[in-house]
Amino acid sequence: MRNTLILAAFLSFLLNLKISDSVIFKMTNVECLSHNKSWVRINTCRLKAINRFKVVFNFNATLFYPTPDIKVTYRFFKKENGYKPWLINVEIDSCRFLKKPYNAVGIMVYNFFRNFTNANHTCPLYDELIVKNMYLTTEPFKGLPWPTGEYLFSLRWKFFGKPQFDTNVSFQFVEDLL
Numbered sequence: 001m002r003n004t005l006i007l008a009a010f011l012s013f014l015l016n017l018k019i020s021d022s023v024i025f026k027m028t029n030v031e032c033l034s035h036n037k038s039w040v041r042i043n044t045c046r047l048k049a050i051n052r053f054k055v056v057f058n059f060n061a062t063l064f065y066p067t068p069d070i071k072v073t074y075r076f077f078k079k080e081n082g083y084k085p086w087l088i089n090v091e092i093d094s095c096r097f098l099k100k101p102y103n104a105v106g107i108m109v110y111n112f113f114r115n116f117t118n119a120n121h122t123c124p125l126y127d128e129l130i131v132k133n134m135y136l137t138t139e140p141f142k143g144l145p146w147p148t149g150e151y152l153f154s155l156r157w158k159f160f161g162k163p164q165f166d167t168n169v170s171f172q173f174v175e176d177l178l
């Protein structure tokens with residue numbers, strides 16, 4: 001009886017391992033650019049490989065003024081002979097969103113970051129904007145059938161309607177390796 005239980009536990013462990021190993025989902029590059037260095041200074045924008053499957057993102061920017069009007073354009077590109085615009089192109093009113101999440105794409109994107117960022121309170125955002133050791137998991141997709149491929153996720157941050165900085169994250173999603 002005891003051996004059976006141990007065997008069952010071991011098998012379910014292997015099975016879980018197999019399921020979580022059947023996806024590669026990792027960032028491959030990041031680029032950040034301030035368009036207005038008197039408002040936004042990018043201190044850190046860097047990936048670090050932890051192992052073959054896990055890459056973490058660290059971001060640190062200083063916003064020199066309290067910023068109560070923030071809109072971010074989210075655009076996805078998919079690589080097919082160069083990056084081509086892919087389905088998602090949406091502008092999120094971040095200050096409205098931080099009060100009350102209101103857009104499905106916004107919610108998905110925020111779910112990737114929420115555990116890793118200090119932007120988890122209502123506006124204004126001020127001083128340090130941090131993303132710490134963020135990595136990708138498939139959880140925010142919530143069953144969305146995301147196609148295998150190489151992607152670029154581009155975020156353009158506007159304050160009072162004017163572009164202030166960009167964060168571009170490239171990532172790879174590969175399903176069913178086995």
Ligand SMILES: *[C@@H]1O[C@H](CO)[C@@H](O)[C@H](O)[C@H]1NC(C)=O
Pocket residue numbers: 036038039065162163
């Ligand atoms: C750049 O930042 C300054 C504040 O340091 C602001 O007054 C100015 O409007 C910004 N420029 C643009 C184009 O948004």
Ligand SMILES: *[C@@H]1O[C@H](CO)[C@@H](O)[C@H](O)[C@H]1NC(C)=O
Pocket residue numbers: 043060061128130
């Ligand atoms: C962010 O960068 C600034 C300037 O380099 C630094 O003083 C600060 O400690 C950094 N914050 C974190 C949380 O690493």
Ligand SMILES: *[C@@H]1O[C@H](CO)[C@@H](O)[C@H](O)[C@H]1NC(C)=O
Pocket residue numbers: 111112115137139140
């Ligand atoms: C965020 O943290 C919560 C609570 O620890 C956890 O349940 C959830 O899976 C995490 N989400 C992501 C995307 O890492």
Ligand SMILES: *[C@@H]1O[C@H](CO)[C@@H](O)[C@H](O)[C@H]1NC(C)=O
Pocket residue numbers: 116117118119120
């Ligand atoms: C917001 O983020 C900070 C820094 O990461 C963390 O200490 C704090 O617990 C978070 N607050 C909420 C409400 O999640």
